[in-house]
Amino acid sequence: MKTLFASIVVASLALVSVCCGNDPAGLKKKEPVPAATTAIPASAPANVLKIFNGEKRLFASYGPSTSLGYPARLQRKFYRYTGKNGADCPLQISNFSISGAQWRMPGWIDCKPSKDDPGKWEAFRSKQYLKTVRKLIQDNAGTPVIVMAMNNTGYACIPNCRILGADDAEHINMARNFLRTHIQAIMADGAALYFLSPKKYWRDLDNPNEWNRNEERYAVAKIATENIPGFVYVKGVWEDTAKYKEIALVADGHHPTPFGDEIIASKFFRAMLEHDGLPVPAWDEEEVDAVRKDLKCVPWKP
Secondary structure, three states, rough: HHHHHHHHHHHHHHHHHHHHOOOOOOOOEEEEEEEOOOOOOOOOOOOOOOOOOOOOOEEEEEOHHHHOHHHHHHHHHHHHHHOOHHHHHHHEEEEOOOOHHHHOOHHHHEEOOOOOOOEEEEEEEEEEHHHHHHHHHHHOOOOEEEEEOOOOOOHOOOOOOOOOOOOOOHHHHHHHHHHHHHHHHHHOOOOOEEEOOOOOOOOOOOOOOOOOOOOHHHHHHHHHHOOOOEEEEEEOHHHHHHHOOOHHOOOOOOOOHHHHHHHHHHHHHHHHHHHOOOOOOOOHHHHHHHOOOOOOOOOOOO
């Protein structure tokens, strides 16, 4: 029992260290890349890249353990939609997600105010990001790589930084600066599009409550109004996982069940179809309902 308690304490201290920006072990080597915080005007032209035009598209998914499951379900939807399975499908997802709280957004690209000019923010790419997401982009010149994530800024685990509600302008703006810098860094690296969803519903039984992530959806909704070229706000993940929280989340109130993963995959699929101006096939909702009713949802094959 003493050994178990000691392990929990060590793990907790390591998590707090990462969340608060400390990295004594040097595990997250970062490459600084300045990124301005200027908002993109509403008149900015929309990205014209089409996803479902039959041409090859690669997808890079990243995040912590909550992002381990849904990409496989989204890939299955790609198979069914295109009528092509396996390597024959022109839409291929690489899921780089890793278990661990350190793989929230700062673990991939951390964003902070510049030491020289606090009015500007800088992006710091981690070694993990460079050897996964950016490598996929660089290794596939000429083929569009679409980045996708359901993740958060990590501010929720810092008591004096978390968003307290829809009217908390100070902390919403701080998260907004982080998100803008993060998005611009990914687009600057050559991503064709970036689909981002706030984290799914987080249990409301936390004590202390600073571990609650639910409020970050307010910042993501705000950043979506800036019309950053190539950025797409994935809507509905938080709302539907909150609606079905008893069956969309496992007992810890945090990680998705197969039904939760199906909800997330469906929302990304719908956002991508909407981006292309295409209707959502009826079978998508049928798949979601089948998993909700605990029926066997067999992966479609041509």
